[in-house]
Amino acid sequence: MKAVILVGGEGTRLRPLTYTTPKAMVPVLNRPYLAHLLAYLASYGVDEVALALGYLPDRVQAYFGAGEALGLRLIYSVEERALGTAGAARLAACRLGARSNDPLLVLNGDIFTDLPLDRVVNVHRAAGASVTIGLVPVADPSQYGVVKPDPDGRIRAFIEKPAPGTAPTNLINAGIYVLDPSVLDLVPPDRFYQFEQGLFPALLGAGAKVWGFSWSGYWIDIGTPEKYRRLNFDLLSGTVASPLVPRIENRQCYAGEDCVLDGAAWVGPVVLGNRCRVGGGATVGESVIWDEVRIGPEARVIRSIIGRGCRLGPGAVLEDAVIGDNVEVGAGVCLGPGTRLGPGEVIAGRPESI
Ligand code: GDD
Ligand code: MG
Secondary structure: OEEEEEEOOOOHHHOOHHHOOOHHHOEEOOEEHHHHHHHHHHHOOOOEEEEEEOOOHHHHHHHHOOOHHHOOEEEEEEOOOOOHHHHHHHHHHHHHOOOOOOOEEEEEOOEEEOOOHHHHHHHHHHHOOOEEEEEEEOOOHHHOEEEOOOOOOEOOOEEEOOOOOOOOOOEEEEEEEEEOHHHHHHOOOOOOOOHHHHHHHHHHHOOOOEEEEEOOOOEEEOOOHHHHHHHHHHHHHOOOOOOOOOOOOOOOEEEOOOOEEOOOEEOOOEEEOOOOEEOOOOEEEOEEEOOOOEEOOOOEEEOOEEOOOOEEOOOOEEEOOEEOOOOEEOOOOEEOOOOEEOOOOEEOOOOOOO
16 A cells, blocks of 8 residues: 655744754654654555655655665655645655555654554545545644544534634544545645645535544644653553554653663653763653763753753753754753753853852
8 A cells, every 4th residue: 555644844843853853853762753654554554655755855865765674665755845735745646656546545744643544444445535534532623623524424624723712523633644546636736735725625615525534542743842752751651652662661761772871860751862871960851862962960851852962061950941953051051941942052051160
């Protein structure tokens, strides 16, 4: 089976991390997020995938190559300018050679779920639908595409990001579609066009069969720092498993290779990349720390994300912060909630003697 993954967005809500690392490549338990999504597809027998890329495509191509390591055939559809979700899928499906009547999977490239793909495809075929959308319930649907399916699963309206309090249900578009590739002929070529505000409303307006498959298992969109951390911790606690890593039974700290962690205290789940060092007496919790980060003795890192190669001096404090690659924070500097530091920024600390 063939699939398209949409991975062209700039990941604005994950800045400053995404200034240097595309959202698809942010590490989740020390493997690029996209490797988990590809392994999920492969576990359902998907064998050909087109990655629809726009922003920082080289990093993705250099890492995944032709897909051999995951047992898939990967092709790359790189947009010169953003074509929107439907425009990107149209181009990628064309490059993949998707054929009419052969259902095509399309996925947003920032979701993690255990939704059973085989069951969505079965529903799609049984209904003879043009499009079948994976649906999940969430507490606040206002940040998503919302639908209200009929009891048999048929969808008659699609509302993208309704104003808070106005959504007709809490069932949202999970960013997983099964399409009859012929619907992509309705997408205008070479210009920005979205599924959410364009193709879905157009199909519904024309009376096409659009179906929903509802799933109440695990689902998350990793597009914000909070949810990106949450996915790492849910994998660490065993709340959900990735086909890429053996199920983990409730571990507090997951460290990559060659880390030196002398007497640090973990006060909540922590994921550390490869070759990190954490000094004695440091306190770290609810944080995701990328490769080659050094955290000085007596430092404190809480609810934060630290990009690759950062240095934190002794006694530095980071709370609810997101800092890009290669940032240096001096000894004793306290950075409070909401701090964002761009790649390479240097925040000098108190002199050691004070
Ligand atoms: N190739 C390409 N080109 N990819 C794109 C483009 C583009 O022009 N624009 C967005 N994408 C990719 C993003 O990289 C992401 O993986 C996916 O399409 C969705 O874009 P987001 O920017 O993350 O959208 P969202 O999270 O606000 O909303 C979407 O996802 C929700 C579920 O997480 C919508 O599809 C909602 O309806 C849905 O509920
Ligand atoms: Mg998203």
